[in-house]
Amino acid sequence: MQILKAVKRLFASTPALSPEIEQRLKAWEALPPPDLTRTFAESEFIVVDVETSGFSLRKDNLIAIGACLLKNAKIPLANAFDIILRQEQISSKQNILIHHISQEQQLNGVEPAEALMRFLEYMGKRPLLAFYVGFDQPMLDKAFKKYLGISLKHHIWLDVAFIAPLFFPEKARQHRNLDFWMKLFHIQNMNRHHAVADAVATAQVMQAVMKAAPINLNLQKLKDMQAKAMKIHNELHGPK
Numbered sequence: 001m002q003i004l005k006a007v008k009r010l011f012a013s014t015p016a017l018s019p020e021i022e023q024r025l026k027a028w029e030a031l032p033p034p035d036l037t038r039t040f041a042e043s044e045f046i047v048v049d050v051e052t053s054g055f056s057l058r059k060d061n062l063i064a065i066g067a068c069l070l071k072n073a074k075i076p077l078a079n080a081f082d083i084i085l086r087q088e089q090i091s092s093k094q095n096i097l098i099h100h101i102s103q104e105q106q107l108n109g110v111e112p113a114e115a116l117m118r119f120l121e122y123m124g125k126r127p128l129l130a131f132y133v134g135f136d137q138p139m140l141d142k143a144f145k146k147y148l149g150i151s152l153k154h155h156i157w158l159d160v161a162f163i164a165p166l167f168f169p170e171k172a173r174q175h176r177n178l179d180f181w182m183k184l185f186h187i188q189n190m191n192r193h194h195a196v197a198d199a200v201a202t203a204q205v206m207q208a209v210m211k212a213a214p215i216n217l218n219l220q221k222l223k224d225m226q227a228k229a230m231k232i233h234n235e236l237h238g239p240k
Helices: 002-012 019-029 093-099 103-107 112-123 133-147 160-167 178-184 195-210 219-237
Strands: 044-052 062-071 081-084 128-130 157-159
Touching: 019 112, 044 112, 044 133, 044 195, 062 112, 062 133, 062 195, 081 112, 081 195, 112 133, 128 133, 128 195, 133 157, 157 160, 157 219, 160 178, 160 195, 160 219, 178 195
Parallel strands: 044 128, 128 157
Antiparallel strands: 044 062, 062 081
């Protein structure tokens, strides 16, 4: 019985992909990794935010992905990414009131494998930047494993919730939410809890934070600083 369950789990984790999706996925996997010796001002990031059916990583599902490009410390809004994944079952009314993605939009979204493939092609191998990676990353990973059979666990992720206090310790000696940093830097977000709008706001916070960083700070050093901050936080408070 245990062997049968293990076999079922193995096959359940390997989705059947169309030849077209397989070809596009192989092309994405063949892309070169980012150059971590580049400074923030020289680099490109994909800033991402997600909307979900709830806050349970086990029970809830990915509904939408919003993202924008942060290139050479600028945000070209014309390149923003916004997609809704087709849902087999719509989220609750209370959930819809938060993200405003209607029942019709959820039922008529893009097929999940295609939606996720489009996001991969949009992001390339650029580092991903989010506010509270601890939620966005596993939620995306859950969907990627289910529909494409891959994981972004080893992709480079940067978390503004950990990076911002490194350069503004007098403002935040503990973790603050996105609204705190938006208010601090006078960033307007008229469409809060919409994935694209929150991604753009996160990118703007990162812009403001990195103005306080040394001009020659490269991505590898920033990644190392974040890892140290996460380690200290986990030792003091447990995983975020």
